[in-house]
Structure formats: C-alpha cells, structure tokens
Amino acid sequence: MKKLLTILCLLLLSPCSYSEDPPLDIDYSIISKTITNNAVALRERALSDNLSVDIVESLTTEVGPRRMGTEGDKRAISWALEKFKELGFDRVWTEEVLLDRGWVRGEAKAEILSPYPHNIVMTALGYSVGTNGDLVGEIVEFKTFAELEAVPEGNNLKGKIAFVSYSMSDFKPHPSQPSMGGYSEGTKARSRGHVTAAKRGAEALIIRSVGTDSNRYAHTGSGYGYEEGVKKIPAAAVSAPDAILIQNILKRETPVIMKMNMTSEIIGPKKGANIIGEITGREPSDQYLVLGAHMDSWDEGTGALDDGAGVGAMMAAAAFIGQMEKRPKRSLRVLLFAGEEIGFYGVNDYMKKHKGALDKHVLGAEADGGGGRVHTLIPGVGETALLVINEMHKLIAPLGIVLSNNNNAKGGSDMSVLGEAGMPALNFSQNSNDYFKYHHTPNDTFDKIIDEDMRYLTAAYSTIFYLAAEMPINFRH
C-alpha cells in the first residue's frame, strides 16, 4: 500500500504525504489505538518478512513427503519440534496418535492392451489393495458416480474395470452451490467408487483424477475404506490426459482392454503424532488461541501446497506475534495435526484427549488451502463478538479481504471438528491459485509457492490472531 502511494505521489508530481496511521474509521472504544498501531506494524512486518516461505522451503527440502506412519512422517515430527524451538515457541510437545492400519503405496502400472497399446499414468488411491499380479479387464465408462450407482447390484460388471470419467472442471456452478462443487462431486467416486463398483461385480475401479489440470499426473486421495462383506477391489486414479485418451478410444466402440498392476498393501498399525507449539501469554490464564495446519502430506509430492503452506503460514504468524515487544496477553497454540489426508486421525485424537478443555480454546482457525491470499474472512462466533470481529477486519481489509455476512465458520479442515463441537472459529477463505492443479500429485512441490501470496496469507492470520490475543473478548456463542 505504502509503495503504491509513493508511486502515485511520484506520478502526480505533486507534494503528497500519507499517514502511517491505521484507517480512521477504527472504533478505538473497541480496539485501543495502541493495539491498533501494533496490529498495523505486525501486518506490515508480515508483509515484508519471507519467514513463512522459508519454513515451507525447509520442510519440503529437509523432510519432503510425510504420509502418516511413514519414515517421512517421523522426520517431519522431529523437524517440527526443532523448528518450533528455533522460532521461539516456549512450550513444544507431541501427542502420540495411533493409526489403526498402515499402507504401502507400492507401484502402479497400467497399460491399454487393445485396441491400441498405450501406457497409462495411474496412481493408487489411498488405502487401496493391490492387484495381486496383473489384473486384466474391459473398461466400462460411467460419466458420473450416479451412473455407476444406477447399475443394479449383482454381477453386471463381472470381469470389468469400472471407469468413472467425471471431470472436476466440467462442474457448472449454480448460484446456490459452493464453488467447490466440482471437487465434491469428484470425490464421490474417489471415496466410495470402489465399494459401489465391487457390489456390482467389478474387478477394479479407476477414476479420472479429481483436479483441474490437464497435466499427466494422477491425483491420489483417500477413500472411505472397504466395507465388510464386500469384495476388496483395487482403486486408482488416472491422469486427465489418460482419461481423455481412454474416452477417445472408447468412442471408437471397440472393447478397450486394460492391464493394471498395483503393489499397494494395507499393513499393520502405525504411530504418528500431533505436534504442538505454544507461545505462552503474558497474563496468567489457561486459555489459548489455536492456529491449525496439518503436518501429514500425500506421498508423491513434497506437500508444499498441501499443507506445507499452512504449516509455514501458521508457524510464522504465531512466531511474529511472539517476537513482538510484549508477549501477547493470551497464549497461542499452533496445532500441527497428524493424518488429515487419510481421515482426520490427528484431530480426532486431539478431541478425545482435550474434550474436557474445549472451553479453553478461545478461537481457532486452520490454514489448509494452499499458499494463496485470503479473500474472505468468515466469522463463527457469538453475536456480541461480531462487533469486535467487524473492527478487527478493518485492519486486514487493506490486504484485499472482505468480511462475510455469514457467521457459520467452523475453522476449516481438521479445526472444524473443534468448531462443530462449539469452539468459536474463523474461516480464512483463500484464493485457490492453482491448488487443484497440483494437490495430491507428484507436482505439489516448493517451486509452486508464490512468495508474496504467502506473505499476504501470513499477514492475515498474524494480524487477526494478535488482536484476538490482546483483547479480552469472549468469542463464544
């Protein structure tokens, strides 16, 4: 902003001054002038400090992929403990999380055998069984998950590979539907397709990757697991270009025969951990604000966008607050959850362990939408606290953030489990940038992080959580 003003002044070639003061319309009876000034200084620091990016670089370079229960996950836990300390968090600990079953991805190879031989880029969906050697079958296409469901249960798909070709990009948003509609629709087959297909006799399920790109990567993702009494069939995603290729072959109306070989394997239980870093507030209290992200990633990329960006933004936002002249009034707790990708293992364990202390969680939010800027702040707080949120928002409005009229935020991602249980929450809706091009693919790597956007993201969290930490507000409903 300041730079822009300077440039405008230069362009106008006229004497010109601008104030460093915060917006004039802040109601200082709600947020004091000192706190307001501090918040502005903090925001500007966050906008010029690349710490959040450096954290993502460190995590993706020194750790990389970190699916829960893997060696990478163990390294991520050590990394986080060390990073929290380095950043000045004064209480740092882990809470063990049990994972009832591990999973080995193995390799996924596929080829069209006829009518035209082609290698197919495919990846196993999370927690799929393998093919137990080569699996050969005729591909039968279903344009949507509903089309697959419409096949009567029984043996109609015996010997067949069910292929749900739905493309997330084809989703036509309806004013009443959220923009994530295409993703939601795509994940139906991703999460339930293998059970639905198995009930109809299919030998395997393949889906077009749930993503918006046309790169030749398959997007992995998690299913709901297998159902008792239903045959466990392999489930995999093919890349968008391969899905299009298969559709173009199918248009020629020959039977299309595919060979798949997946060595995925469900294995015994594993352990992971939620990693927690606290900056203790200056006033004695057992209350804290919670900033969440998830530490686990999928295993083919280095988890830069999903959710290295969240880890970087939250660690940096809290660290900036902790590094201010005065420590914040209330404590800040950064929660790095285990096993979000494979079914909210970390947050569910956290809820079990901390459900008696839910009222000590003053306000929470999670960053799990990549490295894009925030465009909308959605509150989920008591009616009386809305007035305060309204004033707080004015201090992040210069970041291009609007305040939603809704008051139904649950905190996002893992944090929504706490939000649903009654914790006051905020959702920081982000520009998705190219999130759905990269996420859950080998292409989710550090070079996709846009530095300036990450600084804007971090500034939003930092400013709001500083204000919430300083002000003796009860955000509860």
Added chain:
Amino acid sequence: MKKLLTILCLLLLSPCSYSEDPPLDIDYSIISKTITNNAVALRERALSDNLSVDIVESLTTEVGPRRMGTEGDKRAISWALEKFKELGFDRVWTEEVLLDRGWVRGEAKAEILSPYPHNIVMTALGYSVGTNGDLVGEIVEFKTFAELEAVPEGNNLKGKIAFVSYSMSDFKPHPSQPSMGGYSEGTKARSRGHVTAAKRGAEALIIRSVGTDSNRYAHTGSGYGYEEGVKKIPAAAVSAPDAILIQNILKRETPVIMKMNMTSEIIGPKKGANIIGEITGREPSDQYLVLGAHMDSWDEGTGALDDGAGVGAMMAAAAFIGQMEKRPKRSLRVLLFAGEEIGFYGVNDYMKKHKGALDKHVLGAEADGGGGRVHTLIPGVGETALLVINEMHKLIAPLGIVLSNNNNAKGGSDMSVLGEAGMPALNFSQNSNDYFKYHHTPNDTFDKIIDEDMRYLTAAYSTIFYLAAEMPINFRH
C-alpha cells in the same frame, strides 16, 4: 474476420456491408483474380475445418509414442499410409531408412540418499547407456555447461555426478540473439555434457530439464552420442522442481549423495521409413512442392505437439488443396520424416536417395513447432520470386502473419537439410504457445492441442502452398 465485421456492423447499428472479395491491394498481374479468390476460399475452409486436429487425435490415440525403430514407429508407418489414402493422396509410398543402432529406454530411478532422502524424477537422455546397477555418487553442481567445460580434463570429477543446473527460463534475450537462445544454451549440456563430464572423470551426467515449465517431468532429448576412447557414462535429465530441490539442498553445503539406476541400453540396428504422400498435379511435370513434418516422437508422451501437430497441419493443408474443384497445377509431396529426434536419420537418407532430383523440389517448408499459429513468414527464395511472395503473403496477412524482411529461410527442422542444399524454402515461424513446457515429456499429449490455433496453422500452409502450386514461378535463387 467476417464475424468481426458483422459484430462491428451490429455495434454501429448502421446499414453496413462487406465484401467477400480479397484485399483490394493484390496485384492481379501477379496473382490472377481467380487464383486469389480460390486461395481465399481455401483459407476460409481451412479456418473452419478441424481436419488437422482430427488427424492429431487419430495419430496420438491409435498410435501414440513412436520413437524410430520401436513397435510404435511401425504402427505409425501403417497409420500414415492408410491416412494418406483416406485423404485422397494418389501416390503413397515409404522409403526405408536404416538406423545404425536402436535404444531401449528402460527405467530411470533416482533418489537422494543424504543429507535428506528424496525421490527424484529423472529420465534418461536419448541413447544414454544404463547405470549397470546402482550408481552412487556425490552431486557437483555447474551452473552452465561452460562451468563444466572449465574443469581441467583428468580425474577432477572422479566418483562424482556432474549436475548442470542451467535453466532455459533464465536466458535473458539480447536484441542480437534469437529467442531460442535459452533452448540452444540448454541443449549444450544435453547433447555434449556426458562426453565433457566423462573426460573429467565423472561417473554420470545429470542436467536440469531443458524446458520452460516447473512441472515435475523430466524432458528427454538427444545427445551427440559417445566419443571413441572416452568412458561411456549415463546421462539423464531431472525435472525442474527436482533440480531446484537439489540446488536448495546443495545450498546447505552438505555433500549431497545420489543413487541412480537406469536400465537404458543401446542395441543393434533397426529400420524405419520416410512416409511420402503425393497429390499429383494436373499438368504433366516431374516437379513438386514439399511439405514436411517428422513422424517420429519421443517415447514418453504421445507426441501430439512434437510433431503430431506438424503431421496434422501438413496432411490437412495438402488434402484441402487436393480436394479443390481443380487439382493443383503442380504436384504436392508431403514428407513425413523418420528419426528427426534422434539425429535427422530420415532427411539424411532422403537427401542421399534424392540428391539428383533436388531441382525438382520447387519449394519446401516443415512444420515442427507445435500447434501454435504462424506469426511470421520468412522467405528463402530467389530475388525475383520475392515480389510474388510479397503478393502471396497478403492472402495470409488476415491470419495475423507478417512477412519478414529476411530472405534466408531454409525450411525449418529436417527440411533445412534440403534448404541448405539449395532448395527454395519458406519458414513459417509459429507462436510457441506452451511448446517448451510439454515437449519431450510424458505430458506431450492430445489435450494440449488448441483447435483454433491448429486451424490457423493449417490455413497458412494451405493458402501459401496452393498459390505456389498454381503459379508458374521459379523460386530458385
């Protein structure tokens, strides 16, 4: 244009008419009105007919990868013969091309062992030897090929993996340098790095992929082969994100140890073929115009942009001319060359077989720049023919094409071999679109073709070659 005029008329809300007639400034003493009208009709047909795209779809779907000497190449030859006939070419034949050595790509796996374990996306450079089991070495970075060359020959790189990290995108064009400068610089290490590194004792060469993307694909490409008396070391490209990752690890100043395993293998001789389709002109003559593209592709994508687009544009452009009411005066020969990617095998063989008939090649051009539109027509003809080219250009100017002041075109790609030998030539410089993001990667697939751009590309070739076929011009120098 017509649509645009209609829209303008509607916007002006006034009576308005426009003529279907060609531009008024055509010199009808050079190109007759009838030929001009035919050329315009042909251009408009090409702009509205998706044939070139359909051909690329057919080639990439029914054939796919087709590196010279492979099974895919054999299928491509059959496909082309059939397609030529289907499109009305009346003389269709192949000319066998010998390949002195075949090559099996095999698999390329790589991982950083320390300080941080990472899988690395890598692909063998064409005609590299394999690693003969695991090859483990310390990575030594050279920012440019010149830096590697600056190491004295001998054993300085003993036990090391030489890594040339040059990024094509870093190239800063100088007004005097062609825009392809970054590609040229990048291909130095790609073509000669393995020999240069081996002379300095290195165990292997890796390069940052020569491309403009930050996708996690490695770009393959061909080297100049091995040198007598110099150790044959493996040569591979890593993806841009992996190159960046390795650089970021190296910045931490620990020795970075990599393990590579490549099962590439140079094998015995193979055979391929140039595939030739002719539309015989209506006047008896043994002269012909030549439209070139290369049939071979790299083997990880389906070769849609490189050079499916060229094949589609040239087959369609000639077919459109052949389907006109009157056959063209001169014959048109579409040449689909073998083995361009691996060293101009096809065109070199063609030159050997046809060098006595070079004067029968009236004018030639090759399309090997992806599916983008033409922006500049560069002549390479006799001074007297320039006048005619000037008039011909007016008929493709509405496609957004300018005429270059240079007169040094050799025809492009394979065709330049004929151009260098004296054949009059034209270069149709194309917008590269995202060509260097995709080319030589698994991501070079049909979905990257932009239909409208392909129609513009085809219209340019079709219009110019129709004119050249109808007019009794000697294009020679």
